[in-house]
Amino acid sequence: MIAGKAQGQLKIKARRSMPSFVEGLLYLLPSILLFSVFLFYPMLKTIYLSFFLTDAQGNAELFVGLEHYSNLLQSTAFRTSMKATLLFVLYTVPAGIILALFLALLANQKLKGIGFFRTIFSSTMGMSVAASSVIWLFMYNPAIGLGNMMMKTFGMSEMQWLLSPDTALISVAISTIWMNTGFSFMILLGGLHNIDSHLYESGKIAGVSDFYTLRKITLPLLSPTLLFIVTVSLINSFQTFGQIDILTKGGPMESTNVIVYSIYKDAFVNFNIGSASAQAVLLFAFILIVTILQFKWGEKRVHYQ
Amino acid sequence: MNAIEVQSLKKAYNAETTILKDMDFTVKEGEFFAIVGPSGCGKSTLLRIIAGLEQVTDGTLIMNGQDATYRRPDERNISMVFQNYALFPHMTVAQNITFGLHVKKISKEEQKKRCMEAAELLGLQHLLERKPRELSGGQRQRVALGRAIASQAPICLMDEPLSNLDAKLRSKMRSEVRQIQRRLGMTMIYVTHDQIEAMTMADRMMVLNGGDIQQVGEPLHVYNHPENKFVATFIGSPPMNMIEATWHQQMLQITDEWQLKAVRTGQEKLYVGVRPEHIMHASGGKPSFIGKVEHVEILGTETLIMFSINGEQWIAKWAGQWNFEAGEMLPLKVDIEHLHLFDFETEKRVETAEVLMMEALV
Numbered sequence: 001m002i003a004g005k006a007q008g009q010l011k012i013k014a015r016r017s018m019p020s021f022v023e024g025l026l027y028l029l030p031s032i033l034l035f036s037v038f039l040f041y042p043m044l045k046t047i048y049l050s051f052f053l054t055d056a057q058g059n060a061e062l063f064v065g066l067e068h069y070s071n072l073l074q075s076t077a078f079r080t081s082m083k084a085t086l087l088f089v090l091y092t093v094p095a096g097i098i099l100a101l102f103l104a105l106l107a108n109q110k111l112k113g114i115g116f117f118r119t120i121f122s123s124t125m126g127m128s129v130a131a132s133s134v135i136w137l138f139m140y141n142p143a144i145g146l147g148n149m150m151m152k153t154f155g156m157s158e159m160q161w162l163l164s165p166d167t168a169l170i171s172v173a174i175s176t177i178w179m180n181t182g183f184s185f186m187i188l189l190g191g192l193h194n195i196d197s198h199l200y201e202s203g204k205i206a207g208v209s210d211f212y213t214l215r216k217i218t219l220p221l222l223s224p225t226l227l228f229i230v231t232v233s234l235i236n237s238f239q240t241f242g243q244i245d246i247l248t249k250g251g252p253m254e255s256t257n258v259i260v261y262s263i264y265k266d267a268f269v270n271f272n273i274g275s276a277s278a279q280a281v282l283l284f285a286f287i288l289i290v291t292i293l294q295f296k297w298g299e300k301r302v303h304y305q
Numbered sequence: 306m307n308a309i310e311v312q313s314l315k316k317a318y319n320a321e322t323t324i325l326k327d328m329d330f331t332v333k334e335g336e337f338f339a340i341v342g343p344s345g346c347g348k349s350t351l352l353r354i355i356a357g358l359e360q361v362t363d364g365t366l367i368m369n370g371q372d373a374t375y376r377r378p379d380e381r382n383i384s385m386v387f388q389n390y391a392l393f394p395h396m397t398v399a400q401n402i403t404f405g406l407h408v409k410k411i412s413k414e415e416q417k418k419r420c421m422e423a424a425e426l427l428g429l430q431h432l433l434e435r436k437p438r439e440l441s442g443g444q445r446q447r448v449a450l451g452r453a454i455a456s457q458a459p460i461c462l463m464d465e466p467l468s469n470l471d472a473k474l475r476s477k478m479r480s481e482v483r484q485i486q487r488r489l490g491m492t493m494i495y496v497t498h499d500q501i502e503a504m505t506m507a508d509r510m511m512v513l514n515g516g517d518i519q520q521v522g523e524p525l526h527v528y529n530h531p532e533n534k535f536v537a538t539f540i541g542s543p544p545m546n547m548i549e550a551t552w553h554q555q556m557l558q559i560t561d562e563w564q565l566k567a568v569r570t571g572q573e574k575l576y577v578g579v580r581p582e583h584i585m586h587a588s589g590g591k592p593s594f595i596g597k598v599e600h601v602e603i604l605g606t607e608t609l610i611m612f613s614i615n616g617e618q619w620i621a622k623w624a625g626q627w628n629f630e631a632g633e634m635l636p637l638k639v640d641i642e643h644l645h646l647f648d649f650e651t652e653k654r655v656e657t658a659e660v661l662m663m664e665a666l667v
């Protein structure tokens with residue numbers, strides 16, 4: 001009798017839990033579909049293609065195993081490309097975040113008309129990469145650009161900006177910093193707003209210096225925001241494409257041929273889709289490792305409130 | 306000696322919004338001075354002005370005998386405890402307690418000593434290495450207090466420090482804060498909206514409303530002799546019962562059946578107030594009035610009886626446990642010396658003896 005009752009309950013349980021699982025799946029279905037079509041499938045296909053030689057249409061022709069990878073790791077072109085990417089990240093990320101932090105600290109003051117500056121500082125967020133790149137293309141024009149006009153005014157020699165292999169990468173980096181500042185600024189300003197003002201008042205009553213306040217109050221409490229913006233900027237910077245395509249097309253002499261641009265060229269110009277896929281997989285692995293390391297590193301240093 | 310002297314202090318954000326109007330008061334050294342008022346009365350602004358976190362619009366602020374009106378907060382030799390405690394989430398309890406001491410060139414050993422002393426006083430010794438998020442509300446409150454103690458500033462400002470604690474802990478912390486203040490002899494300025502805190506902790510209290518000082522004085526004096534109708538109804542729980550009374554020749558007509566012989570003043574009307582604990586059962590004698598019971602709250606040691614009188618709801622507080630049915634008619638009595646009279650126009654206190662003839666008692 002009792003056993004029968006227990007069985008009945010089990011049945012009820014089973015009957016209840018099955019539909020709820022299906023129901024849950026149904027709710028997830030739209031995002032599962034979208035993610036599958038636009039994310040999971042391309043990702044798996046990329047990994048698959050990286051093991052094959054392909055024809056111009058991107059169909060797998062011949063299985064070559066890890067040959068693409070070993071070729072890449074030995075090729076000077078890929079190494080130049082990796083070097084350019086790392087340098088580009090190095091130029092843009094720290095400088096961009098420090099600049100944005102500086103602006104955010106300025107704009108966090110309670111002054112009259114500060115709203116105007118907040119708008120100005122964050123305005124680059126509203127501009128597309130293409131539009132900003134065209135602006136910078138004009139600025140860097142050796143003959144009529146603002147860049148050389150300023151160099152002349154300050155009595156310095158004119159520069160070739162995007163046309164010289166020595167300065168091209170830095171020039172693109174400068175324009176990228178300018179483009180990314182708006183977003184970083186907004187996020188950091190939001191982070192600053194979240195810091196309890198009573199903490200600063202406590203500091204004022206104790207009479208600690210402004211630098212001490214920045215070091216001991218602002219930065220530790222901003223650290224979650226900083227970690228976020230560093231991660232996002234880093235990933236963004238590794239994936240730079242638009243400004244390279246418009247400003248330099250990877251030139252001069254491959255000096256700005258960053259990895260994503262190289263992938264694009266291999267895939268859609270040289271139709272070497274297998275090799276391009278292998279590069280994409282390597283880039284993905286690299287970013288993944290860097291991000292994991294960053295979070296590991298941040299665990300001890302980031303103070304969540 | 307006066308620790309703080311406030312002279313004709315004004316604060317206005319712009320021409321329309323005046324926060325504080327022309328304030329004058331003094332706080333003596335070693336005194337527990339409570340500033341109490343409803344929210345929006347300007348009490349926190351006043352405290353922040355004393356701390357130097359807000360600028361005055363006009364007036365003078367003298368602290369420890371020196372003009373401090375335009376001094377920086379850190380030059381005023383104060384400590385402050387905020388409502389949300391203002392603890393640094395990334396620092397340990399010990400670091401929070403000693404925060405800012407390095408500015409005053411206090412050696413590491415001395416800092417440690419002070420931290421230990423404060424921790425001992427507050428029972429925080431075993432928590433010194435914890436972070437604030439690992440502490441309970443009461444413990445966080447103690448850490449905030451610890452910072453004020455470790456700074457050894459003679460004046461301590463507190464902005465509603467107990468309002469985030471639950472009722473039981475709050476009453477415990479009340480006595481603790483008071484004991485610490487006495488033992489260390491600090492001058493304490495304590496802002497609260499809770500009149501019970503002000504009544505139980507303060508040496509003197511100041512009642513604020515709408516940026517105006519209503520009354521300054523010892524808590525019992527304020528309770529027994531409220532200067533105006535606002536103070537009378539704000540201080541005390543449940544609040545003082547209040548009713549309009551009209552003149553009827555040489556009689557003050559309070560309700561239809563309740564009238565008192567009196568010397569007529571200029572006004573047409575007066576407010577008459579009675580504290581709940583002064584309304585008694587007439588028990589055989591001539592009742593002052595009859596109240597119709599509406600609701601009874603029996604609290605164990607005392608009973609609150611809500612009844613209606615001339616359309617107003619009054620509350621009587623009797624010791625012990627009483628039970629009445631709603632609708633029951635209760636003969637009630639109030640001694641004339643327990644009546645508080647307030648001018649109808651100005652709402653200022655009118656001395657009972659000046660108006661009411663004492664023989665009316667009989």
